[in-house]
Amino acid sequence: MVIRWVTLADIRSYRALEWHPDPTVNLLVGPNGAGKTNLMEAIGYLPSLRSFRGVPDDGLISYEADSGVIRAGLGWGDNGHLVEIEIFRNRSRRVQVDRHRLRRASDLGEVIRTVTFLPEDVDLIKRGPGRRRDLLDEVAVQLWPVSALDQSEFAKALRQRNAFLKQRERDEVTLGVWDARLAQSAGRVLSRRVRAMELLQPEMERAYRDISTSDIHVDIEYRAEWVDKTDPTIPAGVYEKALADALLGTRHRDMERRLTLVGPHRDDPVLLLDGHDSRVHGSQGEQRTYALAIRLATQRVITEFVGVPPVLLLDDVFSELDRDRAHALAELLPDTQTFISSARPEDVPVTGREWRSHDGSVT
Amino acid sequence: MFEGPVQRLIDELGRLPGIGQKTAQRLAFHLVTVDDADARRLGQAVLDMRDQVGFCSRCFNVAAAEECAICRDPRRDTSIVCVVERPQDIVVVERTQEFRGRYHVLGGALSPIHGVGPGQLHIDELKQRIPDEGITEIIAATNPTVEGDTTAMYLAREFKPAGVKVTRLASGLPVGGDLDYADELTLGRALVGRSEL
Numbered sequence: 012m013v014i015r016w017v018t019l020a021d022i023r024s025y026r027a028l029e030w031h032p033d034p035t036v037n038l039l040v041g042p043n044g045a046g047k048t049n050l051m052e053a054i055g056y057l058p059s060l061r062s063f064r065g066v067p068d069d070g071l072i073s074y075e076a077d078s079g080v081i082r083a084g085l086g087w088g089d090n091g092h093l094v095e096i097e098i099f100r101n102r103s104r105r106v107q108v109d110r111h112r113l114r115r116a117s118d119l120g121e122v123i124r125t126v127t128f129l130p131e132d133v134d135l136i137k138r139g140p141g142r143r144r145d146l147l148d149e150v151a152v153q154l155w156p157v158s159a160l161d162q163s164e165f166a167k168a169l170r171q172r173n174a175f176l177k178q179r180e181r182d183e184v185t186l187g188v189w190d191a192r193l194a195q196s197a198g199r200v201l202s203r204r205v206r207a208m209e210l211l212q213p214e215m216e217r218a219y220r221d222i223s224t225s226d227i228h229v230d231i232e233y234r235a236e237w238v239d240k241t242d243p244t245i246p247a248g249v250y251e252k253a254l255a256d257a258l259l260g261t262r263h264r265d266m267e268r269r270l271t272l273v274g275p276h277r278d279d280p281v282l283l284l285d286g287h288d289s290r291v292h293g294s295q296g297e298q299r300t301y302a303l304a305i306r307l308a309t310q311r312v313i314t315e316f317v318g319v320p321p322v323l324l325l326d327d328v329f330s331e332l333d334r335d336r337a338h339a340l341a342e343l344l345p346d347t348q349t350f351i352s353s354a355r356p357e358d359v360p361v362t363g364r365e366w367r368s369h370d371g372s373v374t
Numbered sequence: 375m376f377e378g379p380v381q382r383l384i385d386e387l388g389r390l391p392g393i394g395q396k397t398a399q400r401l402a403f404h405l406v407t408v409d410d411a412d413a414r415r416l417g418q419a420v421l422d423m424r425d426q427v428g429f430c431s432r433c434f435n436v437a438a439a440e441e442c443a444i445c446r447d448p449r450r451d452t453s454i455v456c457v458v459e460r461p462q463d464i465v466v467v468e469r470t471q472e473f474r475g476r477y478h479v480l481g482g483a484l485s486p487i488h489g490v491g492p493g494q495l496h497i498d499e500l501k502q503r504i505p506d507e508g509i510t511e512i513i514a515a516t517n518p519t520v521e522g523d524t525t526a527m528y529l530a531r532e533f534k535p536a537g538v539k540v541t542r543l544a545s546g547l548p549v550g551g552d553l554d555y556a557d558e559l560t561l562g563r564a565l566v567g568r569s570e571l
Contacts, residue, residue, distance in 0.1 A: 115559070157562040167520045174486035185484065185492060188527040192520060 012123060012319050013348050014054065015084040015091070021076035022098075023049035025371050032350070036363025039352040039373070046368045047352035051127075051326045053081050054350060057094055058123045060106065060116050063326075069100045077101075085123055092122050117152060117159035124153055124321035126310045128328045132302035136289050140279035144204075147280055150211065150309055151203040154316050158203045165196035169271055176269040190258045193274065198251030200275045201241070208233065208280065209243040210316065214308035222300050222307075222339040228285050229304065235278040299332065303340055310345060320347035329358045380406060429461075432503070434479035434496050436461045444468075444476060451475045456513045457500065457529060459483050459522065467515060475513075478503065483521035484528060492528065504538060511539040518545050544569070 013034045019025040024046040039047045048064075052071070055063045062071060072079040078099045085092045097105045106113040108122055135142050151158040172189040175181065208231045216229040233241045237257035238250060257273045258265070265272055282289045282301060289301055314320040323344065329337050330353060341360040353359050366373050376384065380402055388398035405413050429435070430442035433455075437443070444450060444464070454475035456467055464477050480495040503509060514529050516522035530540040546564040 114557070118557075157558050160559050164520050168524075171484075171486050171520065171524070175491075178486060178489075178491070180491070180493075182492070184531055185528065188484070188524050188531060189486075191527055192524045195523075196520075 012322055013086060014057075014123075014322060015086070017050075017054065017084075018082045019050075019053055019080070021073040021079040022053050022071055022081060023073060025049065025053075026073060028371065028373060030373050032348070032366075033364040034348055036344075036349045036351065036361060038356060038359060038361065038363045038365045039350065039368055040356045040365060041354070041368045043354050046371065046373075047354075048326055050368060050373065051324050051350060051352055054083075054322070055125055055127050055324055056081060056096070057083055058120050058125050060096070060104070060119065063127050063129060063324075068098050068104060071098055072100060083123075094119070094122060115159075117156045120153060120156050120159075124313055124317065124319070126306055126313065126321050126323055128303070128306045128323070128325040130327055130331045132306060132328075133298050135305060136282055136293060136298040136301050140281075143280040143282065144275070144278060146305065147204040147207050148200070150207045150312065153309075153313050153321070154207060154210070155203060158199070161196055161199040161203065165193070165200045165275065168193040168196050169274070169276060172271050173269075176265060176271070181266065186262070190255060193271070194251045194254040194258065197254045197275050198247040198249070201235070201238070201250045201278075202245070202247040204275070204280070205233065205241045205245070206243045207312075210312045211305075211308050214311045215304050218307035218311070218343065219300060219304035221343055222303055222336060223297075224339075228283075229301070230283045230286075232281045232283055233278065234281055235275070237273045296333070296336075300336065303332075303336070307340075307343055310347075314345065314347075320345055323347060323349040325349070325351045327352055327354070329353055329360075330355055429479075433477045434461070434481060434499070435464055435477060449474070452507045453509055454511045454513065455500075455503070455507075455509050456515050458515050459517055459525075463515065473513075475511075476507070480516070480525065483516055483519070483525040485521045492532075495525070497529075497532065501532070504533070504536065509538060511541065514540060514542045518543075 014032060015034075016029065016031045018030070019028040022028075028050075030050075039050065041047055052062055052064060056071065062068075064070075078097060080098075081094075081096045083094045085094060093107075093109050095107045095110075099105075106116070106119065108119065113119060135146060148158070148162055152162070168189065172186075172193050175186060175189055212230060215231075219227060219229045235241070238253045254274055258271075261273050282305075284293050284297060284301070287293075289298060293301065310321060310323060329340070329351070332340065337358065338360050344361065349361075349363070351359055351361060351363070356365070383405065384395075384398045384402045387393055387401050388395055390398075393401070405416070426438050427436055430437035430440075430445055432441050432445045435442040435444060437445075439446070451474050455478050456464075456473055456475060457478045457480060458464055458467065459480055459482055461479050464479070467473050467477075478496065478500050480497065480500075482490055482495055484490060484492065484495070500512075512529060512533055514526035516525045526540075526542050530542075533540055544567055545560070546567065547560060
């Protein structure tokens, strides 16, 4: 997978940019505020239709404009694709692939995949379980695009069930059918998470050992109140049944609290270091290594599973690392198109084509 | 922006579903330039529709009489009823020429977020129809959405204990197409819902 060219119109600091990056390693340098992250963000938006900064769509549009356009030419020759995304301030975006309207956002993931390293990745370890659940769900979507539908149906069923619990009149039959629908999607969501974990675990361990040169054991322990056992061989229907039973068990509590208190949205995939919770027991350095290992593992799993290496984005990651980790990461970067941004190029022990971003242009 | 009455028409057209500002303008200026009779016929059609059309007292389809044309048709099988969310869904099923029973329009699907529970749908009326018309099978042809699925499940739980067979439309592959052109979601769901030969 290669991004041959990108054009931006009224995206953040870029009024009109046409850029032909190198098919190997691209180093984006320049002082802070020069627009490096803006460009990385635009590339990261291509597969996910989401900003990795977590801002809503209209945050990507330049201040003076009402709409912005991201266009990109992907791949080579007959296998190439043209992706065009138009973002508006007050209506929904328009996405076209090869001049055809995209039917589902998740279809874009078939055309381009990216893995993004951010300084905030360490929050995967340091912060609450929500980020770790999102991580597994995001990997699942990259591996099995269909799971995007299960995830959005689960989220919708959960919102509906919670809305029902907040109503004044609540009948058992209606609650029962929302339980059933929620359990159906929950079973599918969990079974994908478990299979993603199965694929990630060995690669995470390998990447962790490569970076730290230590013999540490790395694992994910999936903590869920409503299932006895998670295993990639268990079919989704078993989890579905488990949640249906659990919902019946907590029904009284749910009715009282007017909230769904059990399900995949409350689970905690705990990241273990030699059997201990890395959130509690990991040192700063170990947590940072863990974060890198997760991203490297994701890249390897997708490459292995899909057969095409995803594009790598590393936004200001090297400045956060000590010398040894920076060198280890540089060594481990796979052979794929890579975008690295840094305000201090001397921190980046990687060779590649250097680009300077300033005044809304890249040269 | 334009002469009062023209702008008013543009605004009204623009409130219709699927019509944006530009299309509304195009339609309005078309109506300014067409024959007087053509424009009046459109206006009259809207007025007549509002005056003469209501909802079928039996199935809540749109009807120009007390009951809709389908409910009045004596050749229809009264023992089987196809339940849909909206009247326009009937047209889609009718076009298949495969269904010879009657319909029942729920008027939506269960959606607590929008305050829609069983009480807001025409479910009690359906309950009433079962003994009245000797209904033995309900086909839940609600949309394949979270809300539509849940509504179908509700119908099953509500009517199965009364001895009524409740079925759901299968979701599957488009007929006449190649397997390699099927999108993954449809194919994935078709695999889950596969049937034995």
